[in-house]
Amino acid sequence: MNEHLPAAQQDVTLLELVDRVLNKGVVLTGDITLAVADVDLVYVGLRVLLASVATLEEAEPGAR
Amino acid sequence: MLYLYALSEPPTTAPDVPGLDDTKLDVERAGEIDAVVSVLDRTRVEPSEKAILDHARVVDRLAESNDAVLPARFGRGFADAAALRAAVAERAADLERALDLVRGCAEVSLRALAPGGGAGTPAGSGRDYMRARLGEQRRTQRLAGELHEPLAAIARTATKSVGTGSELVFSAAYLVPREAIDDFNAQVARLGGDHPDVTLACTGPWPPYSFATVEPGSG
Amino acid sequence: MTRQDDEKLLYAAGDLHALAAELDRVGTAFPRRINADPEHVERGLAQLVLTLVELLRQLMERQALRRMESGTLTDEEVERLGETFMKLEQRMEELKRQFELEDRDLNLNLGPLGDLL
Numbered sequence: 001m002n003e004h005l006p007a008a009q010q011d012v013t014l015l016e017l018v019d020r021v022l023n024k025g026v027v028l029t030g031d032i033t034l035a036v037a038d039v040d041l042v043y044v045g046l047r048v049l050l051a052s053v054a055t056l057e058e059a060e061p062g063a064r
Numbered sequence: 065m066l067y068l069y070a071l072s073e074p075p076t077t078a079p080d081v082p083g084l085d086d087t088k089l090d091v092e093r094a095g096e097i098d099a100v101v102s103v104l105d106r107t108r109v110e111p112s113e114k115a116i117l118d119h120a121r122v123v124d125r126l127a128e129s130n131d132a133v134l135p136a137r138f139g140r141g142f143a144d145a146a147a148l149r150a151a152v153a154e155r156a157a158d159l160e161r162a163l164d165l166v167r168g169c170a171e172v173s174l175r176a177l178a179p180g181g182g183a184g185t186p187a188g189s190g191r192d193y194m195r196a197r198l199g200e201q202r203r204t205q206r207l208a209g210e211l212h213e214p215l216a217a218i219a220r221t222a223t224k225s226v227g228t229g230s231e232l233v234f235s236a237a238y239l240v241p242r243e244a245i246d247d248f249n250a251q252v253a254r255l256g257g258d259h260p261d262v263t264l265a266c267t268g269p270w271p272p273y274s275f276a277t278v279e280p281g282s283g
Numbered sequence: 284m285t286r287q288d289d290e291k292l293l294y295a296a297g298d299l300h301a302l303a304a305e306l307d308r309v310g311t312a313f314p315r316r317i318n319a320d321p322e323h324v325e326r327g328l329a330q331l332v333l334t335l336v337e338l339l340r341q342l343m344e345r346q347a348l349r350r351m352e353s354g355t356l357t358d359e360e361v362e363r364l365g366e367t368f369m370k371l372e373q374r375m376e377e378l379k380r381q382f383e384l385e386d387r388d389l390n391l392n393l394g395p396l397g398d399l400l
Contacts, residue, residue: 008299009265013291015306016173016267021116021123024273025137026071026162028151032141172293177302190365191358197368198348249293256296263297270291 065104065141066148069122070271072098073132073163079125084109084118092145094152097159100126101148109139127271132167134159134276162276169220169239170269172248176211176234177263178204207262208234211255218248223274233262237274245269308387329382333375334389340375344368 067084076091076098083089083102092099100122109115116138123135142148152159208226211234216222219238227233240248245268252266347364350356356364379385 006299008303009292009295011303012175012265012295012299012306013267015303016175016265016270016291017120018113018116019306020135020171020270020273021120021138022111023137024277025135026159026276027137027140028068029154031068031147031151032065032143175302175306177297177305190362190367190369193365193369194347194351194361197344198351201348252294256294260296263299263302264294265292265299265302266294267291268293 065107066092066101066144067104067109067141068136068148069100069102069119070126070136071134071152071159071163071276072100072126072130073167074098076100076126077129079122079129081121081125082118083122084115089122092148094149095156097152097156097163099148099152104141109141111138123271123273127170132163133271134162134166135271135273136276165221166239166272166275169241169272169275170245171272171274172219172238172240172245172266172268173270174211174215174234174236174238174252175265176207178207178233178261204233207259211259211262211264212236214251214255215248218244218251221275239272239275240269242269326382326384329378330384330388333378333382333384336371337375337389340368340371 067087069083069089072091074093074096078089078091078100081089083104085104085106087102087104089100089102092101119138123133127133127135142151205226208224212222212224215236215238216224219240222236222238224234224236227235238248249266252264256262256264347356347368351361379389
């Protein structure tokens, strides 16, 4: 089925696809996470940290 | 569970493929927006390769025959249609803005890897180390700019991130009007020719996953 | 895999094996699980701690480079910072080896915030 593309190219397109489906796309409030994800707890805490760091970086003179 | 694949601008042509677990796809109207869903007979979904590909197939086919589609992230569902409608209603303005943005466009991804980037730590003084890192960072950012600017000019909008301390120099997603995709590809090929030492991978057209994210609480 | 994959590659040049490996390393694929198995709690904790340390190291390094560029660091400060980052990197390598952790294990996939590292 996939003899058309060499393995490395298949890997890249699959990784791109998985990245999009798992990490991007709309998330509505009020929805239920059906997918099993062990890291959710850590994620919630770190999210706050990173959001504040990002704001800090933007405020720095000379920041991109 | 009502599993969500994507939101779409009505009228929506439902894809002729099954959803996860071979379920039948439905289109639920939520205010002014359509939601493509299927009823799953379970409360958890593992992100297995099969499930991910099933989800992706639905969204892909949906984007082929519908002009404005917002892919939903994998693994999200609702107790019932009422819950779905409430969630959509809560963010209706943002969602309609997002649909407006992506209408008629597809997402194209670019990843670039420079040779010798992120090379091992130079043995030497602290100053040598900092200089090497600074040089690396400057080269990375310059290359990223050379790749990004001509492509961003063709796209309606774009995301962009430049690698830090790793070999992945540059990663970006472009929202490109469908009629400009050939032009975009030609530009990528040109850039590839201009930078023979850089590893480039351009993939797409994807449904606009990277431009569907609507931040909670955004105005 | 689906037939879509063939159509999704628009252009490719160079070392795609390396690119695929790098994409995998930055965790674009399946989310990294923090190992909470009671038999491997120590390794799971090490994984978490080292990930955070690596994150902070990169953030601090980036900030230091910015200040270096804008000329607000003395030569002595540059030297000290550089030495600190180098030593930290070395220590991280040792700890990774000790706990049998790869670079890819230190990458927390945070969903909408993208990858940490």
